[in-house]
Amino acid sequence: xxxxxxxxxxxxxxxxxxxxxxxxxxxxxxxxxxxxxxxxxxxxxxxxxxxxxxxxxxxxxxxxxxxxxxxxxxxxxxxxxxxxxxxxxxxxxxxxxxxxxxxxxxxxxxxxxxxxxxxxxxxxxxxxxxxxxxxxxxxxxxxxxxxxxxxxxxxxxxxxxxxxxxxxxxxxxxxxxxxxxxxxxxxxxxxxxxxxxxxxxxxxxxxxxxxxxxxxxxxxxxxxxxxxxxxxxxxxxxxxxxxxxxxxxxxxxxxxxxxxxxxxxxxxxxxxxx
Numbered sequence: 377x378x379x380x381x382x383x384x385x386x387x388x389x390x391x392x393x394x395x396x397x398x399x400x401x402x403x404x405x406x407x408x409x410x411x412x413x414x415x416x417x418x419x420x421x422x423x424x425x426x427x428x429x430x431x432x433x434x435x436x437x438x439x440x441x442x443x444x445x446x447x448x449x450x451x452x453x454x455x456x457x458x459x460x461x462x463x464x465x466x467x468x469x470x471x472x473x474x475x476x477x478x479x480x481x482x483x484x485x486x487x488x489x490x491x492x493x494x495x496x497x498x499x500x501x502x503x504x505x506x507x508x509x510x511x512x513x514x515x516x517x518x519x520x521x522x523x524x525x526x527x528x529x530x531x532x533x534x535x536x537x538x539x540x541x542x543x544x545x546x547x548x549x550x551x552x553x554x555x556x557x558x559x560x561x562x563x564x565x566x567x568x569x570x571x572x573x574x575x576x577x578x579x580x581x582x583x584x585x586x587x588x589x590x591x592x593x594x595x596x597x598x599x600x601x602x603x604x605x606x607x608x609x610x611x612x613x614x615x616x617x618x619x620x621x622x623x624x625x626x627x628x629x630x631x632x633x634x635x636x637x638x639x640x641x642x643x644x645x646x647x648x649x650x
Contacts, residue, residue, distance in 0.1 A: 379513045379533045388533075395509030400429060402505055403498035410494045410564070420486075421494065428476045435472020436464035443596040443604045463515065463535075465596075466503060466585070467608045470578070473499075489623070492574035493567065497560050500577055504553035511546040518543025519593040536593075543591040549584065556580040568624065575620040582613030 381389045407421035440463045441449045441456055449456050477495070481488045510516040514534030517527075519542065526541025536542060559580075560573055567573060586609035589595055595603040 379531060379535075390509075391512040392509040392515070395512070396506055399502035399505035399509075400425065403495075403502035406501055407495055407498040410497060411491075414490065414494060416486075416491070416494065420484075420491075421498070424477065424480050424491075424495075425498070427480055428473045431472040431476030432469040433459065433464065433472075435475070436466065436469035439465040439468020439471070440596070465605075466581075467605060467612070470581075470612070487570065489571035489574070492571055493564070496573040496577040497557060497564065500553050500557045500560065500581065503581075504550050504557065507546045507550045507553065511544070511550070515594070516546050516549075517593050518545035518548075518591045542593060545588055545591050545593075548591065549588055552584045552588075553581075556584065569626075571619070571623050575616045575623065579613050579616035579620065582609045582616060585609040586613070 379390055379392065381391050381394055383389070404422050404425050407425065408418070411421045412418065437456070437459055443465070444463070477492070478488055480486075481491050507516070511527075514529045514531070514536035517529070517536035520526075520540050521543045522541065523543070525544065527536075527544045527547075528541050529536040529538050532538070556577070560577060563576075564573055585605055589603050589605045589609070592603075592605070595605060
């Protein structure tokens with residue numbers, strides 16, 4: 377593929393970074409649209425995503441560093457920040473983003489569950505766009521295959537093994553993520569409780585990632601035996617399922633939580649469309 381977009385002397389601009397930037401822009405636009413529909417103040421999503429972006433990158437990189445080859449990174453500390461070469465884990469990014477998002481909502485007095493529904497379409501669409509960067513960069517590659525659609529990487533800048541056909545797991549994930557995005561986007565106006573879209577997203581992604589790990593050729597292993605993404609995907613799915621059942625049975629109807637709890641405390645009625 378083509379990991380390097382262009383060069384200025386020794387400075388390389390990679391497609392990976394460009395696609396991450398495009399994912400952020402697309403996620404912000406989609407999120408702002410949803411936020412306005414639900415009655416949040418303009419700019420709320422942009423402020424949050426600008427803050428979350430840092431947490432997502434840090435979480436994604438630390439997860440990769442810890443579970444890939446921690447001792448090697450300790451002996452090569454500069455490589456820890458070399459994210460332009462790839463090596464960002466979506467599971468780690470989800471953890472970092474979730475922590476940052478909850479903190480931000482608590483600080484601003486926003487409803488965590490209601491705002492999580494705003495971000496669900498943005499998150500899965502952003503992941504699909506980001507995987508285009510992975511495809512071009514050669515990271516997150518698949519196992520060797522004899523299928524006719526196998527990808528062969530030849531560029532020495534690619535992160536994937538060169539010269540052999542590999543499962544295009546990045547493309548598999550793009551397609552499945554777009555299907556999940558379409559389902560969430562279509563049903564976003566039919567939610568029965570706040571948090572439904574977000575929990576659907578994390579359950580859906582847990583299933584997608586668990587399935588894809590059977591074809592991945594760069595899986596991180598726990599104790600050199602269990603693929604870390606399989607374990608994490610199981611935890612993500614089960615957590616989402618338990619919370620989904622709990623939220624549904626608790627009778628928390630969509631729109632029942634105030635958009636801004638600080639406003640509610642002051643006695644101002646705040647309602648939103650679901």
